[in-house]
Amino acid sequence: MEIAYIVGFVVALAMALGLTPLVKKFAVRVGAVDAPNQRKVHTRIMPRLGGLAIYLAFMAAIMIALPLVSGEKPHVIWGLLLGGTIVTIVGALDDRFDLSPKVKLLGQIAAASVVVSFGVKVDFVTLPFGDGTQMGWLSIPITIFWIVGVTNAINLIDGLDGLAAGVSAIATGTIFVLALIMGNITVAVLSAVLLGSILGFLFFNFHPAKIFMGDSGALFLGFSLAALSVLGFKQATLVSFVxxxxxxGVPLSDTFFAIVRRTLNKTPISAADKNHLHHCILALGLSHRNSVLVIYAIAAMFALSAILLSTVAQWVALIVIAVTLLVLQVGAELIGIVQKGRRPVINFVQRLLSLK
Structure with a gap:
């Protein structure tokens, strides 16, 4: 089985390295470019559609790697490939024609529905220290909501050179490691191929970027990560659900804080702003490259926590979850990702210390 991981990764990496310059030329030729504005940090017109290189590299490598694996579930894999194709087409059209949010959302729901119809859904949930419960028909809307939510979360963090690609690579690598631990060959092969595709593209996307992934890349990566996480953790105990x-952790927490921020400010949840995680870290005075590296480190912390959660006792997992959430909240208050000066937890701790 190891040969499938290695071949899939290497072929995907090589394909992405070779395809990305070609996609760059194609993006410029068809007018799929990203112009700077007040919300964006780049100052020159950049080609997008880079996600097309990731998608094509992934598809080609999967076709080569899958025959090396026997006894797996090809129908599930075909569901992932079909759903990924749908969401990539939607993203590519948006990169060129700027589709409306409603059209993009419909495309994401369609892609999620396809993969669910092929059997990729959460079937079973176990409450902490309790018995399991079959999800029944609820597994369908819950899984679709998860896939669409993660897809948009990756899209939201695509604001700095190499940010979404690097964070996605860390998440994909984590899924690969956990799949190996659990003996899930299907997820391990798919993750190895996806990781190679991302890293090959990241060579051209890290600061200073030569090409952006665009919605074609952000939507494809978000969809793929969401689907792989469901496929790898279908029977969700408290730990495997978390x-x-x-x-x-990085894209989901950024999305969560954006929703809270916009709710408190009484602005539409879909309204764009410059208060995302990468904007806040840039505001601290860090350079573009260093800001991305800091977020990589945060993503790596989440990744290590995820691996730890899968290997420890449930009561230890609860402590890890609680500590991580506390650190996340304090960090959010320090950088002002919700509201500048709004520090309820920090102020509470300071009041406690002043009583001594």
Whole structure:
């Protein structure tokens, strides 16, 4: 089985390295470019559609790696490939024609529905220290909501050179490691191929970027990570239900804080702003490259926590979850990702210390 991981990764990496310059030329030729504005940090017109290189490299490598694996579930894999194709087409059209949010959302729901119809859904949930419960028909809307939510979360963090690609690579690598630990060959092969595709593209996307992934890349990566996390953790105990959330901790927490921020400010949840995690870290005075590296480190912390959660006793996992959430809240208050000067937890601790 090891040969499938290695071949899939190497072929995907090589394909992405070779395809990305070609996609760059194609993006410029068809007018799929990103112009700077007041919300964006780049100052020159950049080609997008880079996600097309990731997608094509992934598809080609999967076709080569899968024959090396026997006894797996090809129908599930075909569901992932079909759903990924749908969401990539939607993203590519948006990169060129700027589709409306409603059209993009419909495309994401369609892609999620396809993969669910092929059997990729959460079937079983176990409450802490309790008995399991079959999800029944609820597994369908819950899984679709998860896939669409993660897809948009990756799209939201795509604001700095190499940020979404690097965070996605860390998440994919984490899923690969956990799949190996659990003996899930299907997820391990898919993750190895996806990781190679991302890293090959990241060579051209890290600061200073030569090409952006665009919505074609952000939507494809978000969809793929969401689907792989469901496929790898279908029978969700408390720990395995939280593990994919931790794997995707950076984009999901950024999305959560954006919703809270916009709710408190009484602005539409879909309204864009410059208060995302990467904006806040840039505001601290860090350079573009260093800001991305700091977020990589945060993503790596979440990844290590996810691996730890999968290997410790449940009561230890609860402590890890509580500590991580506390650190996340304090960090959010320090950088002002919700509201500048709004520090309820920090102020509470300071009041406690002043009583002594």
């Amino acid at each position: 593990v994919p959330i931790f794997i995707l």
